[in-house]
Amino acid sequence: MSVSTEAAAHGHEVHDHPEYMRHQFDDMEQQNDAANLGMWLFLLTEVMFFGGFFLGYSIYRSEYYDSFVIGSQNLDVFLGGLNTVALITSSVTMAFAVRAAQLGKKNHILIFLVLTLILGLVFMVNKYIEYSHKLHDGLIPGYNFLWTGLGDGQSIQLFYSFYFCMTGTHGLHVLIGLVLIVWLLIRVWQDKFTTEYYAPIENFGLYWHFVDLVWIFLFPLLYLIGGLAV
C-alpha cells in the first residue's frame, strides 16, 4: 500500500484558515456539505421519532373512530387554523432570511429572523390559550380528565392523550426553535456570518421548515377529523 502524506492535489493553504472554519475540514465546501448532511440526517431521526406517534395515532383512530371525531370536534379549529397560518408564514420569512444570508444582507437577515420569531411566539401564545382552555374544561388526561358529554370517555381520553403528546412534543420543538432564533440573531448582530459561512442559518431554516411541516400534518389529523363542525 503506497500512501503519500503530501497535501492533496487540490489542497488549500493549510495555515490560512478563516476563523469560522473548523480544523478537521480541508475547505469550506467540505464543512458546509458536512453540516447540511448532518442536519438532513437529524431531520430523518425526527421523522422516525414522530413516526412512532403517527403510528399509534393511526391505530387508535381506526379502532376508536367515533371517539376521535368527538374529541376532535372539541378542539378550537379557529385557533388551530390561525396557528397553521402563523407557522406557514414563518416558513416564508425564514426562507427569506436564508436568502438574505446568502446575499450577505445583514439588516434583511435580522428583519426576517425577528419576523419568524414573532410568528413563532404567536403560535406558542395560541397554544397556551388552547391548553389553558382544556385545563379549565377538565380535559387533561391523567390529571383532571372528566368527560361528561356523549361517547366513551376512556377512548376520548386516549384521543386527548395523543393530542397533548403530539402537540406538546411539537410545541417543544417550536420552543427550541425560538431559542435558536435568538442565538442566531445574536450571532448575526456580531457579524459572525459571511456569504461563505452561513450554514447555521441555512440549517436552522431546514429545522424550522420541518417543524412547520409536522404541524401541517398534525392540524388536519387532530382538528379536522370527521369534517368541520362549526
Added chain:
Amino acid sequence: MSTIAQQGAAEHRMPRDHFLNAAYTIKSWLLTMDHKRVGLLYLFSISFFFLIGGTFASLIRLELATPEADLMEADQYNVAFSMHGIVMIFFFLIPSIPAVFGNFIMPLMIGAKDVAFPKLNLMSWYLFIFGGTFGVLTTLLGGVDTGWTFYTPFSSTYSNSNVILAGMAAFIAGFSSILTGLNFMVTIHKMRAPGITWFKMPLFVWGMYATSLIMVLGTPVIAITLALMMVERGLQIGIFDPALGGDPVLFQHLFWFYSHPAVYIMILPGMGVISEVIAAFSRKRIFGYDFIAMSSVSIAVLGFFVWGHHLFVSGQSIYAGMVFSFITMLVAVPSAIKVFNWMATIYRGSVSYDAPMLYALGFIGLFSVGGLTGVFLAIMGLDIHMHDTYFVVAHFHYVMVGGAVTAFMAALHFWWPKISGRMYPEGWSRLAAFLIFAGFNMTFFPQFIVGYLGMPRRYHVYPEEWQLLNIMSSAGATVLAVAFIVPVIYLLWSLKNGKIAGPNPWRATGLEWILSSPPPEHNFPTTPIVEEEPYDYGEIIENPVHRDEEEKEHEHA
C-alpha cells in the same frame, strides 16, 4: 504457533509527541475535542458498566446453581436479570465497538483529522454518562424488575420498581447513540481522504456505516416508545394498557422495531473488526471485499423487517408471522456470505495466531452457532416450543457474547498497540483468549440443552433434574469471569512495562498503521492520498524490510 509480534525484531522508540502526552490535565480529557480521547473516555465508561452488568450476571448464575431459591427471592431475581440486560445492552454492547473503536480508529482509517462534528461527539459521551447516571441511580435505589424489554402493561401499571428511572436511562443513552451514528455517517460521507472511494474503504468502516444507519433510523423509535411508556406510567392513560383501552402488542411492535435492529448494532461492528483481523493475520487480501461490504448494508436493511419474529406468540396475525419468519431466515444469507468469505481469506493464507486472530477464529465459530440457532428460532412452529426458554437465552448470548464481546476483545488487542504504543504480553493474552472461549462455551452450551428440554427463562427456581446442566453453566460463568479479569490486569500492566510497539507491529495495511503509536494529536499533518486497494498484503509480504524502513523514516519526520 508463530506470531507476528514475535517476528518483529526491530527496536522501536515511543514518539516524542502524541495525543496522550499532548496535555495531562483532567480538563484536557473532559473537554476534549479529539476523537481518540473521546474513544478512550468511552472505553473507561463501558468497562465500568461491563463490571456492573457482569456482577448481576454472576448473581444470576449463583442463584441458579441450585434448584431452590437460596440466594434471592423471586423479586430480587427479577431485578438481577433486568439490570443485567439493561446495563449490558444499553450501556455496554450498543456503545462498545462503535463508540470506542469507531471513534478512535475509523477517522484514522479514512485519513480524516477528526470526526465531522467533534463537539457533538463529546456531547454524545456526556449524554451517555448522563443516561448512565440514571442507570446507576436505578441500581442503587433497588433496580427495576420489568426485564430489559419493559413490556407493558407490567412496566406501565403493575411493576413496583423504578421503571421511570430505568426508562430515562435507556432514553437518554439512546440520544447518545443517535448522535454518534449521525456523526459517523457524515464523517464517512464527507471526510474520506482523496483516493478512498466507497469501495476502497476498510471493511470496518463499512461496518460502522451500516451500524450508524440503524442507530439513526431505529433509535428515535425506541425513544418515543419508552417516552410513551413512561407517560402512561406517570399519568395512567391507556396507550398500552388494555384495561384503559390501549394495546400492549403495539408496544411490542414499536419496541422490537428498534430492538431487533439493535442486535445488528451490536454485531455489525464486530464483523467489521473480524474482517480487519482475519486479513491482517492471514497476510492476504480479503476475499470477496464487495460482498462483505454489501452484506453489512443488507443486514442493516433486512434487520428493519424482521421484528415480528419476537411476536410469534403475542397474538400477531399468522400471515404476518409467516412473512417475518421468511425475512428472518433471509438474514442468514448475508451473514453466511461473511463467514464464507472469512474462511476463504484464511484458506492458504499465512496464518499467525496472535491474540486478535484467536479471538477472530473464536468469533467465526461462536457466531456461526449463534446465527444458525437463530434460524431455528425463526421457524414459527419451532419457536412456539422454544419461545422464552433457555434456548433463546443461549442463542442470543452466542451472538452477543460469543460474537460481539469476542469481537470487542479482538479489536482491543488488535488496536491496543496503536492506542497505547505498547504491546501486551503475548502468552497471557493467548491464555485469556482460550479461557474466554472455553468458559463461554461451558456457560452457554448447556443452556441450549436445558432450554430445549423446556426450562423457561427468567425464573429463579427450576426442577431438580436440570441441576447438572445449570451447575455446568454456573461453573463456566466462573471461568468466564476470571478470564475477563486477566486482560484487565495485563493490559494495565502493559501501559508501563509492555514492549514498545512501533507504528505497525502487525505489519498490517490501513492508514491507521502509518501513523506513530500512539497517533499524533491531529492525526495526519496533511491529508493523505491513497492510491492502492485496501488489504494489499502482497507488497508487504514481498518486501517487509522496505516497509520497516519506511516506518522509521516516518518516525524521524
